[in-house]
Amino acid sequence: MADGRRAIPSVERLLSSEALQRVLAHEPRTRIVAMLRSIQDEQRALASPAQPVDADWYAAQIEARLGTERERSLREVINATGVVLHTNLGRAPLSAAAIDAIAHVSRGYANLEYDVEAGARGSRYTHCERLLSSLTGAEAALVVNNNAAALVLIFNTIALGRPVLVSRGELVEIGDSFRVSEIIARSGALLREVGATNRTHLVDYTDQLAGTGAILKVHPSNFRTSGFVADASIAKLAPVARAAAIPLVHDLGSGLLETLDDLGLPHEPTAGEALALGADIVTMSGDKLLGGPQAGIALGRADIIQAMKRNPLCRALRVDKLTIAALEATLLSYARGTARVEVPALRMIAESAADLRKRAQQCTADLAEAGVTATIVDGFSRIGGGAYPEADLPTSLVAIDSRHGSAARLEALLRAEMPPVVARIAGDRVVLDLRTVLPEQQAALVASVVHVC
Numbered sequence: 127m128a129d130g131r132r133a134i135p136s137v138e139r140l141l142s143s144e145a146l147q148r149v150l151a152h153e154p155r156t157r158i159v160a161m162l163r164s165i166q167d168e169q170r171a172l173a174s175p176a177q178p179v180d181a182d183w184y185a186a187q188i189e190a191r192l193g194t195e196r197e198r199s200l201r202e203v204i205n206a207t208g209v210v211l212h213t214n215l216g217r218a219p220l221s222a223a224a225i226d227a228i229a230h231v232s233r234g235y236a237n238l239e240y241d242v243e244a245g246a247r248g249s250r251y252t253h254c255e256r257l258l259s260s261l262t263g264a265e266a267a268l269v270v271n272n273n274a275a276a277l278v279l280i281f282n283t284i285a286l287g288r289p290v291l292v293s294r295g296e297l298v299e300i301g302d303s304f305r306v307s308e309i310i311a312r313s314g315a316l317l318r319e320v321g322a323t324n325r326t327h328l329v330d331y332t333d334q335l336a337g338t339g340a341i342l343k344v345h346p347s348n349f350r351t352s353g354f355v356a357d358a359s360i361a362k363l364a365p366v367a368r369a370a371a372i373p374l375v376h377d378l379g380s381g382l383l384e385t386l387d388d389l390g391l392p393h394e395p396t397a398g399e400a401l402a403l404g405a406d407i408v409t410m411s412g413d414k415l416l417g418g419p420q421a422g423i424a425l426g427r428a429d430i431i432q433a434m435k436r437n438p439l440c441r442a443l444r445v446d447k448l449t450i451a452a453l454e455a456t457l458l459s460y461a462r463g464t465a466r467v468e469v470p471a472l473r474m475i476a477e478s479a480a481d482l483r484k485r486a487q488q489c490t491a492d493l494a495e496a497g498v499t500a501t502i503v504d505g506f507s508r509i510g511g512g513a514y515p516e517a518d519l520p521t522s523l524v525a526i527d528s529r530h531g532s533a534a535r536l537e538a539l540l541r542a543e544m545p546p547v548v549a550r551i552a553g554d555r556v557v558l559d560l561r562t563v564l565p566e567q568q569a570a571l572v573a574s575v576v577h578v579c
């Protein structure tokens with residue numbers, strides 16, 4: 127048996143085994159094939175598989191996995207929408223390194239708040255701070271639950287009971303639960319609107335400086351204005367704010383750590399660039415363009431960051447070890463210069479039109495083999511998450527010709543698959559954008575399409 131443990135039986139042999147007939151009776155064959163392949167990949171990755179890997183074992187694995195999938199409320203879905211940072215689908219997928227890091231610190235105990243060298247109490251806030259500083263040039267950094275939490279904490283710390291100046295053109299709503307005005311109100315600061323919806327000038331701020339707690343600039347992440355518009359730039363506001371000793375806060379939103387200009391996208395400031403323009407504090411999300419876990423990152427002046435850490439509200443907004451582990455691992459990819467290949471959100475944004483076409487061709491060929499007609503049409507993917515609202519990334523869409531029913535019906539059937547497939551409808555057809563489908567999910571995607579068509 128010793129050798130038999132290591133040998134991985136072929137998928138064909140497993141499918142014809144008696145053990146697998148039970149699952150084949152109630153699950154589509156294509157899905158079982160995809161599951162067998164992925165279990166085999168896991169087996170190959172193990173140095174020495176612990177269990178006998180015979181057909182009975184495979185059948186039990188598949189039964190267990192199907193059972194667990196059905197029990198869970200929160201579960202994996204296949205994102206075939208082409209929206210990379212899809213807020214409803216959990217924003218950024220994590221890198222392999224981030225997933226490893228989560229497992230590494232959560233199996234047992236971790237030095238979350240323990241200084242191993244000193245043998246004494248430490249701080250959870252030390253773990254990512256040095257990396258964030260070295261990647262952005264920030265004097266200090268603090269990681270909390272999300273960007274909304276970072277903003278609440280900042281204004282509660284530096285502007286409690288005092289006005290925060292915000293341009294009327296920047297009182298934005300993001301998603302369905304984040305409005306800058308409401309965040310400021312709940313922080314205990316007072317919103318003071320300046321300027322007009324389309325035009326705000328430096329003098330609109332300078333007229334209101336007396337007694338002001340902070341000035342906030344908000345990145346117009348999910349929309350663009352055009353026509354007769356003006357705003358006071360960070361570069362112009364910074365010296366005025368500094369002279370009046372009023373902190374200037376910049377809500378950057380999506381939080382690029384390195385530029386994506388080379389991909390032909392319009393220039394977006396990186397966190398480092400935003401800081402260099404003169405804001406005292408820059409805030410951003412961890413799970414948007416940064417490509418890490420949900421988190422809010424505040425970067426900038428050490429005295430303000432220190433005061434935020436001492437604010438009792440910080441305790442209510444703090445992140446757990448899983449977030450810190452995933453964020454640190456993601457930041458390490460940037461520090462090594464390998465973020466473009468390791469961080470899935472960046473990899474997806476950077477995936478070339480030619481590579482996407484090849485994957486679409488593979489997908490249509492696999493579907494054709496199973497008797498499903500699909501055609502490739504040119505289309506666009508979106509970055510999402512409020513980032514680059516106008517950027518269209520050229521892609522190749524796989525348009526499905528359903529033999530029965532409308533596109534809406536096919537789309538609903540795909541959502542009922544396990545894992546659910548979330549697709550788009552374009553014209554009167556269901557289209558799949560492989561940009562946001564992980565390569566290892568493609569076989570399961572094909573299996574689901576075949577199953578419902």
Ligand SMILES: *Cc1c(COP(=O)(O)O)cnc(C)c1O
Pocket residue numbers: 272273274275300304344345346347348377378379380410411412421422511512
């Ligand atoms: C997304 C976004 C937020 C909210 O960030 P969360 O991390 O989801 O709390 C705030 N401001 C801007 C400009 C954003 O784009």
